[in-house]
Amino acid sequence: MVRFLIRRLLTGILVVWLISVIVFGLFFVAPHNVATLLLGKFAAQNQQLVASVTHQLGLDQPIIVQYGHFMVRLLHGDLGYSYYSHQPVTTLIAQALPVTASLAIGAAVIWVTLGVLIGVLSATRPRSALDRGATLFALTGLSFPTFVLGLLLLYFLFYRLHVAGVDFFPGGGYVPLTQDPWQWFVHLLLPWITLAVATMAVYVRLTRGQLIETLGEDYIRTARAKGLRESRVTYRHGLRAALIPIATQFGIDVATLLGGVIVTEQVFGLNGLGRMSVQAVTNSDEPVIIAVVLLAAVFVVVANIGVDLLYAVLDPRIRLS
Amino acid sequence: MSTTDRHPALTVDLGTEVARPVEGRSPWRLAWDRLRRDRVAVGCGVFIVLLVAVALLAKPISMLVGYGPTQQDRTGGITPDGLPTPPSVHHLLGTDNLGRDILVRIVYGSQISLAVGVGAAVAAVVIGVVVGLCAGYLGPAVDTVLARFMDVVLSFPFLLFAIALVTVAGPSMLIEIAVIAFFSWAAVGRIVRGQTLAIREKEYVEAARSLGAGNLRIMFVDVLPNLVAPVIVYTTLLIPVSIVFEATLSYLGVGIIPPTPSWGNMISDSQSFYQVAWWFLVFPGLALVLTTLAFNLLGDSVRDALDPRTELRG
Numbered sequence: 001m002v003r004f005l006i007r008r009l010l011t012g013i014l015v016v017w018l019i020s021v022i023v024f025g026l027f028f029v030a031p032h033n034v035a036t037l038l039l040g041k042f043a044a045q046n047q048q049l050v051a052s053v054t055h056q057l058g059l060d061q062p063i064i065v066q067y068g069h070f071m072v073r074l075l076h077g078d079l080g081y082s083y084y085s086h087q088p089v090t091t092l093i094a095q096a097l098p099v100t101a102s103l104a105i106g107a108a109v110i111w112v113t114l115g116v117l118i119g120v121l122s123a124t125r126p127r128s129a130l131d132r133g134a135t136l137f138a139l140t141g142l143s144f145p146t147f148v149l150g151l152l153l154l155y156f157l158f159y160r161l162h163v164a165g166v167d168f169f170p171g172g173g174y175v176p177l178t179q180d181p182w183q184w185f186v187h188l189l190l191p192w193i194t195l196a197v198a199t200m201a202v203y204v205r206l207t208r209g210q211l212i213e214t215l216g217e218d219y220i221r222t223a224r225a226k227g228l229r230e231s232r233v234t235y236r237h238g239l240r241a242a243l244i245p246i247a248t249q250f251g252i253d254v255a256t257l258l259g260g261v262i263v264t265e266q267v268f269g270l271n272g273l274g275r276m277s278v279q280a281v282t283n284s285d286e287p288v289i290i291a292v293v294l295l296a297a298v299f300v301v302v303a304n305i306g307v308d309l310l311y312a313v314l315d316p317r318i319r320l321s
Numbered sequence: 322m323s324t325t326d327r328h329p330a331l332t333v334d335l336g337t338e339v340a341r342p343v344e345g346r347s348p349w350r351l352a353w354d355r356l357r358r359d360r361v362a363v364g365c366g367v368f369i370v371l372l373v374a375v376a377l378l379a380k381p382i383s384m385l386v387g388y389g390p391t392q393q394d395r396t397g398g399i400t401p402d403g404l405p406t407p408p409s410v411h412h413l414l415g416t417d418n419l420g421r422d423i424l425v426r427i428v429y430g431s432q433i434s435l436a437v438g439v440g441a442a443v444a445a446v447v448i449g450v451v452v453g454l455c456a457g458y459l460g461p462a463v464d465t466v467l468a469r470f471m472d473v474v475l476s477f478p479f480l481l482f483a484i485a486l487v488t489v490a491g492p493s494m495l496i497e498i499a500v501i502a503f504f505s506w507a508a509v510g511r512i513v514r515g516q517t518l519a520i521r522e523k524e525y526v527e528a529a530r531s532l533g534a535g536n537l538r539i540m541f542v543d544v545l546p547n548l549v550a551p552v553i554v555y556t557t558l559l560i561p562v563s564i565v566f567e568a569t570l571s572y573l574g575v576g577i578i579p580p581t582p583s584w585g586n587m588i589s590d591s592q593s594f595y596q597v598a599w600w601f602l603v604f605p606g607l608a609l610v611l612t613t614l615a616f617n618l619l620g621d622s623v624r625d626a627l628d629p630r631t632e633l634r635g
Contacts, residue, residue, distance in 0.1 A: 259480030
């Protein structure tokens with residue numbers, strides 16, 4: 001167990017390090033000049049100024065030296081300063097993280113619980129109207145690009161209702177949880193749905209398929225023969241075996257989550273990590289980009305280790321070695 | 322191929338009933354027959370064929386409608402306040418904020434979606450199959466390196482990375498295809514690798530090896546044909562994913578550069594106007610959703626058709 005954890009952590013660190021090298025390399029090769037971008041119209045007038053700004057940022061040094069400086073600072077928990085806002089990157093991340101965390105965790109809770117629940121309901125009633133409805137919902141949900149769904153929700157549930165005199169859903173923005181929990185919830189409701197629907201569809205299909213297969217097994221017949229209630233058979237005996245592939249899927253989805261977060265934050269004007277990173281990319285604000293990519297990579301690695309640990313909890317036969 | 326010519330005895334008179342000749346049907350033929358009987362699959366197939374026709378005939382269609390994809394109708398296509406005009410006889414699906422015909426722009430946008438969607442999916446599948454075959458067949462040393470590499474690609478925060486790559490390389494359709502393919506091949510590679518690992522232990526592979534077949538020959542002649550079914554399914558399902566990926570990049574402003582219309586940048590333009598011009602958002606959105614839905618449903622049906630167990634369950 002401990003050996004397994006250590007090995008996974010070491011490969012995880014390797015993956016994160018590789019990603020850091022690639023990101024760093026990518027932006028070093030990039031044919032752009034940060035100093036010129038920063039100085040704007042002053043750059044054309046004064047080449048000396050460009051050179052001095054480039055020097056101040058340390059961008060005139062060889063890439064190995066720049067990378068070395070970056071790693072040393074990183075190991076001290078310092079991610080550098082944004083080229084644009086001149087604030088420490090750690091401060092910027094600290095500001096954006098609660099927004100993204102609220103969005104991502106809430107959406108994940110919705111898609112897992114509702115997805116599995118709908119999947120169970122349609123698996124226990126195959127070919128019923130509910131089952132067909134769930135299948136149709138899943139396929140439609142899968143086909144809806146996040147930003148189309150988000151904008152349509154805004155149009156119908158915010159704008160149309162607003163015109164009709166009902167102002168339940170706000171048109172975007174974020175209210176901190178600590179400031180007003182109810183407003184936090186209401187502001188995040190549409191973004192949560194937007195982010196959750198496509199992924200939820202995957203879980204509906206996965207749960208349904210797995211559970212239908214599991215419920216056909218002999219031990220389920222045994223459980224029924226013992227006289228257990230049907231709900232207990234479904235949830236305790238059947239669903240438990242179906243949870244392993246769902247856990248695998250969850251590990252995969254965590255990696256794609258940031259993509260959905262970027263789009264959702266853009267649609268609803270939430271100033272989280274996704275929006276921050278898109279702005280950083282268009283501004284060539286490298287310290288911010290590298291920090292966000294690294295943070296996301298760490299998140300993915302940790303989530304995958306978590307999923308592996310979850311396997312052992314879900315299925316005692318799995319020994320981690 | 323009918324057997325009646327060779328075995329007349331098989332068609333003895335069975336009373337009034339005409340004896341049906343025994344027909345040998347390959348698994349592919351069976352799958353095709355199953356697919357043809359699937360009404361949803363046929364409907365989606367027809368939709369996709371029509372879409373391809375529309376994309377190919379974009380120019381004649383725009384001439385028929387009377388507006389070009391970037392042509393601004395300053396007289397009838399925009400209100401005195403400078404707002405888009407609703408659907409009418411002149412502009413069947415209305416106009417956008419610059420007085421451009423939305424129908425014509427959707428038609429031209431389908432070219433981008435199909436080219437990038439199909440191009441990226443095919444490129445990703447080719448790369449994925451080759452890498453997956455190598456990882457699965459060439460032994461543990463190659464496997465470790467390639468599998469680890471696929472893990473790295475899969476754990477990339479790919480949309481962010483795609484945005485970064487496009488910004489660095491400068492947006493263009495080819496770059497877009499390359500970026501989408503780069504982030505999609507690893508999933509294919511993983512599946513192919515898993516299947517290859519199982520197939521390489523089969524007796525017929527051993528037989529081929531003992532006959533003196535080289536690695537390349539075994540990989541592509543003996544192993545690859547057994548992977549065709551999952552690869553076909555994966556390609557059909559990867560096309561809608563790539564189409565959405567393209568639209569997302571265009572929506573975020575790092576895909577197809579305006580004024581060239583793509584469904585993604587049209588929806589992005591509509592974001593500031595959807596409250597006063599629903600058609601500006603709804604029609605391009607509908608085009609995108611229907612297209613991905615058609616490919617998803619078709620992919621599902623293809624999977625069912627290729628799975629011999631379907632009929633038992635049926």
